[in-house]
Every structure is written in structure tokens, then in C-alpha cells.
Amino acid sequence: MSGRTTALTPPADAVKPERHPDAPAPGEIIGTHYDRCFGCGDGAPHGLHLVTRAGEGVRVTAEFTVQEAHQGAPGLAHGGVLASALDETLGTLNWLLRVIAVTGRLETDFVRPVPVGTVLHLEAEAVAVADRKIYSTATGRIGGPDGPVAVRADALFIEVKVDHFMDNGRPAEIDAALADPDQLKVARAFEVNP
Ligand SMILES: CCCCCCCCCCCCCC(=O)SCCNC(=O)CCNC(=O)[C@H](O)C(C)(C)COP(=O)(O)OP(=O)(O)OC[C@H]1O[C@@H](n2cnc3c(N)ncnc32)[C@H](O)[C@@H]1OP(=O)(O)O
DSSP states (O other): OOOGGGGSSSOTTTTTTOOTTOEEEEEEEEEOOOOTTTTTTTOOTTSOOOOEEOOOSSEEEEEEEGGGGSSSSTTTOOOOHHHHHHHHHHHHHHHHHHEEEEEEEEEEESSSSBTOOOEEEEEEEEEEETEEEEEEEEESSSSSSTOOOEEEEEEEEEEOHHHHHHHHHHHHHHHHTTTTTHHHHHHHHHHHHO
16 A cells, blocks of 8 residues: 655645756766765765666656665665665756755655666656645666566655755765865856756
């Protein structure tokens, strides 16, 4: 039995999300937002190393191969890792909107077990925006992009300013990020094109 809670039902005044004119073109790989991000960073040794591509409209696709470090039960992916893969894919939609946002709520259905070595084919779409709230949905399929759904999620992201990270992040990592020109480029891309 599954079904989203009322917190994930867009309000009556919600509007259709609009792809930003400077968003990456359909098919283009969307780069990492932070090298040490568990979801997409190359500098996170046990991370998911998710590779995400822009789709049409406000949609993305991503692939993630379940590694030994991602097990929960013998030979099977941990549920929290699968939720992370969904969260990361959903979060990447905000690149297409050119909005900085954090996950406020994530509801996940685990439909099928996912063995180690499996490629999870993820797809996500932003479905509604209401003020700072972005409503989105995602699925993860196994056995190919058209295979059976193994996991799915509905999410609510909340738009924030860059200050959210400056004010709350550990100073050592914030200082390192501010000293990294590539990281600053990411932050500016959002701020210049809000
Ligand atoms: C140094 C340079 C860095 C550069 C980095 C650049 C890119 C980085 C990209 C990184 C990506 C990394 C991504 C990650 O790693 S996301 C990591 C996981 N997420 C978080 O850590 C978020 C933690 N939470 C918060 O910080 C605050 O609670 C936020 C900011 C989310 C809201 O607190 P804020 O005080 O701001 O706002 P508000 O409380 O007035 O709420 C506003 C509206 O939202 C509604 N609402 C809120 N929560 C929920 C909920 N759970 N269910 C349902 N609804 C919820 C609320 O009712 C209200 O609605 P309404 O009354 O208006 O209708």
C-alpha cells in the first residue's frame, strides 16, 4: 500500500514548472554541484557517482550502479542508498529551473529488491511550483530504462539562498568551497540567473 501524503500534494495555486532558458540542452550531462557530494561527486569514494542528463521539459534521467559498499542485506542495496539515488536525481531537476533548493520531504516506495551490480535507471520530473516549493516525482527501474520499477519517490524541495550553506555548513568545507573556482562558478550560475 502506498500513496503520497497531503504534504506532497501541490496547492491549488501551484503552477507548471518552467525550464530556464539557460538550462543544459536535452541529452547533456549535468555536472556535479559539489565534488564531495555523496550523490554525484567524483571526490566521494563510497558515493553513488550518479551521472545525470537533462531531458525534455523539466525532466532528467540518471544511472547509478549499486556497489558492494552500498549493501544493506547480503548482496542487496540498502534502502537509504536507494532513497539517496532518488533524492539526488530529484535534486538535479532544480538545475533545469536554475534554482537552489534543498529537500524538505522525500517519500519513497521500495517495490523490488535491487541486487549489487544492478544499474538503476532513474527518471525524474518537476510537476508543480508554488512560491518557494517545488514538487517532483521519480522512478528507478532495473533491467534497462524500460524495465520494471524497483523504487519510486515523491518529493518537496524548498528554494533557499546560497546563505543557507554558508550559515549552516561546517566552516572548513565552506572555506574550501569558497576557495575553489569551479565551486564558485556553480554558486554564481544560480545567483546570476535566479
Ligand atoms: C559555499 C558555496 C556553496 C554553493 C552550493 C551551490 C549549490 C548547492 C546545491 C546543493 C543541493 C544540496 C541538497 C541537499 O543536500 S538537501 C539536504 C537535506 N535537506 C536539508 O538539509 C533541509 C533542512 N531543512 C531546512 O533547512 C529548512 O527546514 C528548509 C530550508 C527546508 C525550510 O525552512 P525555511 O525557514 O526556509 O522555510 P519554511 O519553514 O517557512 O518553509 C517554507 C515552505 O515550505 C514548507 N515546508 C518546509 N518543510 C516542509 C516539509 N518537510 N514538508 C512539507 N512542507 C514543508 C512550509 O510549510 C512552507 O510552506 P508555506 O507555509 O509557505 O506554504
